[in-house]
Amino acid sequence: MQVTLKVFRYNPDVDKKWHYETYNLDVEETERILDLLELVKGHYDGSLSFRRSCAHGVCGSDAMRINGRNMLACKTLVRDVGDKITVEPLLGLKVMKDLIVDMEPFFDNYKKVLPYFINDSPLPADGKERLQSPEERARFDDTTKCILCAACTTSCPSFWGSDDYLGPAALVTAHRFIFDSRDEAASERLKIISETSGVARCHTVYNCTMACPRDIQITKAIGELKMATLTGKVD
Amino acid sequence: MANVHEFDVVVVGAGGSGLMAGLYASRGAKTAVISKLYPTRSHTGAAQGGISAAFGNTEEDHPEWHTYDSVKGSDYLGDQDAIEFMCNEAIDAVLELEHMGLPFDRTPEGRILQRNFGGHTNNVTGKPVRRACHAADRTGHMILQTLYQQCLKNKVNFFDEYQVLDFLVVNGKAAGVVAVELATGELHTFHAKAVIFATGGHGRVFEVTSNAYAYTGDGAAILLRRGLPLEDMEFFQFHPTGIYKLGILITEGVRGEGGVLVNGKGERFMPKYAPNVKDLASRDVVSRAIYTEIREGRGVNGQNYVYLDSRPESIIKYAAEDGRTNSDGSPYTITAEELLKKLPDIVDFNRVYLGIDPMTQMMPIQPTAHYTMGGIPTNKFGEVVIDDKNTVFPGLYAAGECACVSVHGANRLGTNSLLDLIVFGKHAGLRAAEYARQADFQKLPDDPTAEARAQFDGLRSGSGKENVFDISREMKKVMFEDVGIYRNEKGMKSAIEKIAEWKERFKHVRITDTGRVFNTELLNAWELGNMLEISDVIAECALNRKESRGGHSREDFQKRDDVNWLKHTLAWKKNGKIEIGYKPVVITKYQPKERVY
Known part of the structure; x- marks a missing residue:
């Protein structure tokens, strides 16, 4: 089928200002938007730049705005979006070139929530695993799926307002550890997310939940965090 | 000199083995981890089904069984001392991951839950054994995140989005690496006492692959250019179940949970090829069985694919036929809801890419290029060895998929790749730090970035009459068809001639992007150069090995030949030509015998 692909372009080595380029392509409706970008790069303009790696929605490299919504280019097919396709970089992070944005503020926020397992108690006497029931494990299953693609955080109006807001992805990570029965640093993390840059900036707009390519119930997870910061209880 | 950094240990690559190496090395030495991707984008994250360890949490199991299964799986080409070492370390390795917080699925008693996987058996009964420890069908993702x-x-210390281009050798010892910072285009020299390559595989040389775009064999190609050998490069694994045409991996865990393969006539065909373990035979056996069905006209609708059936009613039916039971002896059953919990990503991939629901519809699958068994030769401590006497190259280490220990031999068992990353990443990190404590820095060459600059300059100054994308596409197609699952002399000779032509055409490539910031065109072209080098080595080694063993199936030499070919291949690049030598296989307890599954 014939599609029109309109792509945001900006090369700081050449361009004073960003612009759009339009490409008319003959493609299959089952092709990924990433396949279209590869086609343009291969045959129309080699300088078109974007990040990609796994090409099937698990590495988180190619989050971008497709027809105005944050999605992974490798997990969105032509038939999902129609024959007029506009591709733009994520909002709220500085554009470095074409579809590539500066991910550092995003990862800086991630690093603020103590994004690692903390348990300084002695290991079980038999040296084996720390026991965890299937129910305890299920409690935080949803938030272990995050691939740090930034689709959620860069869809959030609070983050657009100021990137000192931790943002949904960092909060999802905090949730993953706070609700893990084996972890011992919940109170420290709750303190961090209770600060002004934390959960209070979430106004339940649900953009993050809509944007998540891993179908994580992000707004629900943030709601659970809000409750925990109010009650001081994790259950 | 601008942009010179000094570290005791530099790790190249930030997937499972690179992160494990970085973690261990940094405890004893000043360490940097350099990756062309953000670490969490690494291909370890795509691993699905599990990591094996003989805990016996739900049924009897032993590290010795795991060892024997891996030796047999390797078609006796794996080094048995290294395999035994890995399988003995497996339990502690998986426990260490759990202690780091990895959210494994759990048994009712709260222990790590395990599932069946191909080639992993109870050595007494010959039946499948639950050895794969898992976190749903995203075990690799959880390992990558946790590490x-x-x-x-x-x-x-991380240097994210830095592409390593060259390995520096001074006085026959490691001296560091040269890398380009993608965001600025600037070259950086990392002066180091020890260098660990953890750069992953090279499945992107094949058309249909489960591998990430990043899997272009960079580490192996860099060392090949620097005169080091590669081992057993003819051995590449084709995973039986990739999504038709796309190659996206459908985990063996689907069959571990009871799914079966069905041909175009609706027949379950694996019992013909592997009467004991059927759909849970090793991957080389299953991939060949699928191809045989297709070749004999039993593909679906005459096409090059068969079905993977994971509908709960089918699973229950076949489980009853096989006499499969739960660990308490009751008949094996499963519901759609349980399956969805165990395999959520598989359901998602089917929905997104095929528009089908695997709970009610069968998945169209074909074998997909999946795993590099060969690679940079190392011993079991991750030290790179450079000849048939296993002489160690001072200061150079390799781990993970880019390395060849060899624990996978001619065919890797599912779940052993993740185990390999953890065990050998750790030991490479420990050894490198230990080496760095007693070694001195080698003096850097006067112009350390010269070789890297020359390679880039070549890509900027070609005539421009050739296109990277076209050469790449032709290469992938020919490699998949002529150096893929089935191989013969005629096809491989033709492929080798074409590779020479592509290399010639590659000299006429010219990058159109003259900028410095994220010049991904330049990077992709450089990666194609690596893939052409690697394709050449694969094809030459495959043509040279006149037998069939594991993942290497010759139509013109269909039998395994232990008299002449029970040996590792070593391949060097000398004066533009591939030179081949050999190295003995380490055999300790298990004498080669015929493989029956």
């Missing part, structure tokens, strides 16, 4: 998180906790 990256622990590296952050331990303040490991």
Whole structure:
């Protein structure tokens, strides 16, 4: 089928200002938007730049705005979006070139929530695993799926307002550890997310939940965090 | 000199083995981890089904069984001392991951839950054994996240989005690496006492692959250019179940949970090829069975694919036929809801890419290029060895998929790749730090970035009459068809001639992007250069090995030949030609015998 692909372009080595380029392509409706970008790069303009790696929605490299919504280019097919396709970089992070944005503020926020397992108690006497029931494990299953693609955080109006807001992805990570029965640093993390840059900036707009390519119930997870910061209880 | 950094140990690559190496090396030495991707984008994250360890949490199991299964799986080409070492370390390796917080699925008693996987058996009954420890069908994702998180906790130094281009050798010892910072285009020299390559595989040389775009064999190609040998490069694994045409991996865990393969006539065909373990035979056996069905006209609708059936009613029916039971002896059953919990990503991939629901519809699958068994030769401590006497190259280490220990031999068992990353990443990190404590820095060459600059300059100054994308596409197609699952002399000779032509055409490539910031066109072209080098080695080694063993199936030499070919291949690049030598296989307890599944 014939599609029109309109792509945001900006090369700081050449361009004073960003612009759009339009490409008319003959493609299959089952092709990924990433396949279209590869086609343009291969045959129309080699300088078109974007990040990609796994090409099937698990590495988180190619989050971008497709027809105005944050999605992974490798997990969105032509038939999902129609024959007029506009591709733009994520909002709220500085554009470095074409579809590539500066991910550092995003990862800086991630690093603020103590994004690692903390348990300084002695290991079980038999040296084996720390026991965890299937129910305890299920409690935080949803938030272990995050691939740090930034689709959620860069869809959030609070983050657009100021990137000192931790943002949904960092909060999802905090949730993953706070609700893990084996972890011992919940109170420290709750303190961090209770600060002004934390959960209070979430106004339940649900953009993050809509944007998540891993179908994580992000707004629900943030709601659970809000409750925990109010009650001081994790259950 | 501008942009010179000094570290005791430099790790190249930030997937499972690179992060494990970085974590361990940084405890004893000043360490940097350099990656062309953000670490969490690494291909370890795509691993699905599990990591094996003989815990016996739900049924009897032993590290010795795991060892024997892996030796048999390797078609006796794996080094048995290294395999035994890995399988003995497996339990502690998986426990260490759990202690780092990895959220494994759990048994009712709260222990790590395990599932069946191909080639892993109870050595007494010959039946499948539950050995694969898993976190749903995203075990690799959880390993990658957990290790990256622990590296952050331990303040490991990361250089994200730096592509390593060259390995520096001074006085016959490691001296560091040269890398380009993608965001600025600037070259950086990392002066180091020890260098660990953890750069992953090269499945992108094949058309249909489960591998990430990043899997272009960079580490192996860099060392080949520097005169080091590669081992057993003819052995590449084709995973039986990739999504038709796309190659996206459908985990063996689907069959571990009871799914079966069905041909175009609706027949379950694996019992013909592997009467004991059927759909849970090793991957080389299953991939060949699928191809045989297709060749004999039993593909679906005459096409090059068959079905993977994971509908709960089918699973229950076949489980009853096989007499499969739960660990308490009751008949094996499963519901759609349980399956969805165990395999959520598989359901998602089917929905997104095929528009089908695997709970009610069968998945169209074909074998997909999946795993590099060969690679940079190392011993079991991750030290790179450079000849048939296993002479160690001072200061150079390799681990993970880019390395060849060899624990996978001619065919890797599912779940052993993740185990390999953890075990050998750790030991490479430990050894490198230990080496760095007693070694001195080698003096850097006067112009350390010269070779890297020359390679880039070549890509900027070609005539421009050739296109990277076209050469790449032709290469992938020919490699998949002529150096893929089935191989013969005629096809491989033709492929080798074409590779020479592509290399010639590659000299006429010219990058159109003259900028410095994220010049991904330049990077992709450089990666194609690596893939052409690697394709050449694969094809030459495959043509040279006149037998069939594991993942290497010759139509013109259909039998395994232990008299002449029970040996590792070593391949060097000398004066533009591939030179081949050999190295003995280490055999300790298990004499080669015929493989029956």
